[in-house]
Amino acid sequence: ALKILEGCINCDMCEPECPNKAISMGEKVYEINPDLCTECVGFYDNPTCLSVCPIDVIIKDPDRVEDHDTLYEKFVHLVNED
Ligand code: SF4
Ligand code: SF4
Numbered sequence: 001a002l003k004i005l006e007g008c009i010n011c012d013m014c015e016p017e018c019p020n021k022a023i024s025m026g027e028k029v030y031e032i033n034p035d036l037c038t039e040c041v042g043f044y045d046n047p048t049c050l051s052v053c054p055i056d057v058i059i060k061d062p063d064r065v066e067d068h069d070t071l072y073e074k075f076v077h078l079v080n081e082d
Contacts, residue, residue, distance in 0.1 A: 001034035002047055003061035014049035014058070020078060023049060034064045041068060042075030 001022075004014075008029035015023045015030060020043075022036035032049075039060075040047045050058050066074070 001037035001061045001064040001066065002032055002039055002049065002058050003034070003064075004030050004032055005057040005059060007055065007057045009055065009057075011054060013052045013054065017048045017052050019043040019048070032058075032061075034061055036078065038071045038075040038078070039066070041071035042079070 004023075006029060010025075010029055015025075018037075019040065020036045020038055022033045023030055024033070025031070040049075047058070
């Protein structure tokens with residue numbers, strides 16, 4: 001999963017772009033729910049939130065390192081939940 005750092009300026013660019021609705025407003029800045037973030041696997045070649053963020057405050061969450069297969073399994077699981 002990816003993670004938004006505290007330097008986020010709440011520009012609102014990333015939230016509507018997330019195909020998994022993993023991004024929402026937190027207490028101070030936007031947050032990514034790691035259980036919903038597939039790093040865009042299943043939808044796009046690259047994480048779309050990273051592409052639209054005007055500053056570099058979205059990183060790979062060091063506490064949620066997942067390989068491609070794991071992210072794809074998460075994608076399949078989430079799609080089947082809908
Ligand atoms: Fe959403 Fe993709 Fe960003 Fe994860 S990487 S929060 S799935 S836009
Ligand atoms: Fe924050 Fe970047 Fe999202 Fe804007 S695009 S709300 S700066 S994480």
